[in-house]
Amino acid sequence: MKKAFLVLASLYSTTVLAKKDLPPRQINLTATKSRELTSLSTPEIADKQAILAVIDTYIEGLKSGRVDLLKKVFYKDAIMYGFSEENKITEGSVQHLYDIIEKNGALVNVTSKNTIQHQTSNTASVLAELKNTSPNQNSTDYLSLMKINGEWKIISKVYHLSYAN
């Protein structure tokens, strides 16, 4: 590790030295290019889209009352924990979610604003802010995802229900 770091450091100083000999315009061009390559790498963008598509399917599953859609996006052993606005706890398996939807049907008026809060090559943390999960009720969902066999799956859902203002 230490050796690898030294190699990196020496590479860096070589690049800096090389840049010194270039005319200013070319330096800017090189800088912009390498920044774009590191911060906007294609796999990362593709993953962002794939993650948000999974969350959209989750919301669609709630909205249409389709447990099959929900089962598609949750990992088989996923967990779900959270409190209702009466402070009643739901704990354990995501099976609770399937049972609730099966029993109560579609949450037709639900809408959601989804944000990827943090992401690595294999994991992601998503904030889903749901409105109208039932009349005058909102839900804040924290969804942890993992990329397993090339597919993003929700591993855990921890939520907080609140009354709409």
Add this chain to the structure above:
Amino acid sequence: MSANKNNNLIADYDAILAVAQVYVEGLKTGNVDLLKQTFHPDGLMAGFMPDGKLTTKLQFLFDFTEENGEAADVKAHVSILHKTETAAVVLVELEDLQGGVGSTDYLSFLKINGDWKALSKVFNLYWGR
């Protein structure tokens, strides 16, 4: 004007950070009891090990720590990504775990009977280079 209350109390932020600190301390000292204190007994841990094996059991964390002991050089940065009155999601960046491995951990918390407990840990490891 109607009341406008902040539901995110500083006491809760502090309590969440304190639990995250116990988690880091557990890793640092190899103390499985501290780790068990951090997590809900039915919590979950998921991530890929360097050999490509997927783990989804929290027990793996306890077994791994039991076996590998302390990570005395570990460095940690903790941030609360988001919270409500009863739930929170925390980012823990770790450097220099056993063998110089690093990890990005997402911990989901729920406040149960007044105590913040981690329900899930999803991790991504870094090694080599």
